[in-house]
Amino acid sequence: MADITAFPTRHTILVTDPEVANLQTFTVATGETVKAGMVLEIDPSSGDNTVKCGDSDDAAPVVGVALYGATAGNPVTVACAGTICYVANESGSAAIGESSLLQLADVNVGGAVVAYTSGAGYVVGVALEDIAAGGWGRALIMPYEQVVS
Amino acid sequence: MTDITAFPTATKRILVHGDNSYTFTAAETIKAGQLVSINSTGGDFTVYPANSGDSVLPIGVADANAATSGTLTVHLYGTVAKVFNIDDTTAIEAGTALESTTVDGCVQAAGGGGTEYVVGIALEDIPATSSSDYGGGNMLICPHANMIA
Numbered sequence: 001m002a003d004i005t006a007f008p009t010r011h012t013i014l015v016t017d018p019e020v021a022n023l024q025t026f027t028v029a030t031g032e033t034v035k036a037g038m039v040l041e042i043d044p045s046s047g048d049n050t051v052k053c054g055d056s057d058d059a060a061p062v063v064g065v066a067l068y069g070a071t072a073g074n075p076v077t078v079a080c081a082g083t084i085c086y087v088a089n090e091s092g093s094a095a096i097g098e099s100s101l102l103q104l105a106d107v108n109v110g111g112a113v114v115a116y117t118s119g120a121g122y123v124v125g126v127a128l129e130d131i132a133a134g135g136w137g138r139a140l141i142m143p144y145e146q147v148v149s
Numbered sequence: 150m151t152d153i154t155a156f157p158t159a160t161k162r163i164l165v166h167g168d169n170s171y172t173f174t175a176a177e178t179i180k181a182g183q184l185v186s187i188n189s190t191g192g193d194f195t196v197y198p199a200n201s202g203d204s205v206l207p208i209g210v211a212d213a214n215a216a217t218s219g220t221l222t223v224h225l226y227g228t229v230a231k232v233f234n235i236d237d238t239t240a241i242e243a244g245t246a247l248e249s250t251t252v253d254g255c256v257q258a259a260g261g262g263g264t265e266y267v268v269g270i271a272l273e274d275i276p277a278t279s280s281s282d283y284g285g286g287n288m289l290i291c292p293h294a295n296m297i298a
Contacts, residue, residue: 082226129193
């Protein structure tokens with residue numbers, strides 16, 4: 001299975017109508033360059049209230065999805081739990097099926113997602129439709145830490 | 150404890166608090182107040198009544214009845230909605246984590262062992278189905294799975 005090598009570009013991320021639902025979003029600084037649609041995690045190394053591209057290797061909790069791109073030190077608006085957003089599939093060869101739990105991908109492409117299979121991890125949400133290989137799909141964002149006891 | 154065999158008819162408004170809802174398509178007949186999950190074979194944004202035997206995380210609660218292929222509003226993460234107890238003799242205590250059951254769309258207390266598909270937390274006692282004031286109980290929707298090895 002080949003992974004994509006660069007995070008794809010998309011301009012419209014938020015699906016839920018912000019005029020209808022009282023959406024949970026907040027704006028914080030980013031510790032590194034992020035692109036619209038990247039799943040973000042807390043970045044404790046860059047200071048309080050700072051986020052970075054989500055990476056499963058960091059073992060850090062997911063906070064939401066970037067609605068816009070931003071460079072390091074600048075603010076980025078994050079869509080949090082309960083929102084429906086487009087997310088990017090890290091795999092360049094395998095689609096993710098609708099209803100799949102999604103979790104952070106590894107460092108190869110920060111901010112992308114893979115299907116959750118088993119074990120501990122940081123779940124991002126649930127795929128509401130099939131997410132094509134290397135493509136985008138809509139997901140209900142419901143971050144939590146998957147603990148196996 | 151005796152389980153009901155069919156989901157009851159809701160007699161009260163399902164949405165108690167919040168406005169984070171979205172429109173989905175029903176893969177099969179759905180009743181107001183049923184927990185619903187994404188259907189992996191039914192097409193994009195298609196839901197069906199949640200059942201613990203399916204091993205799929207519920208995403209929310211149906212606001213109203215829907216026929217197969219009809220549209221319905223589903224209350225999502227962060228809202229408070231009425232849900233219905235599978236047990237017709239014993240209430241579920243407030244503060245209990247709730248999961249899907251073997252009866253489509255109902256809830257029971259999580260903690261029975263194995264992987265639990267928790268859909269939310271009881272904010273009040275969820276009355277037994279036979280209770281004279283039966284009309285469901287309030288649940289905060291915050292789905293997540295517990296993997297118990």
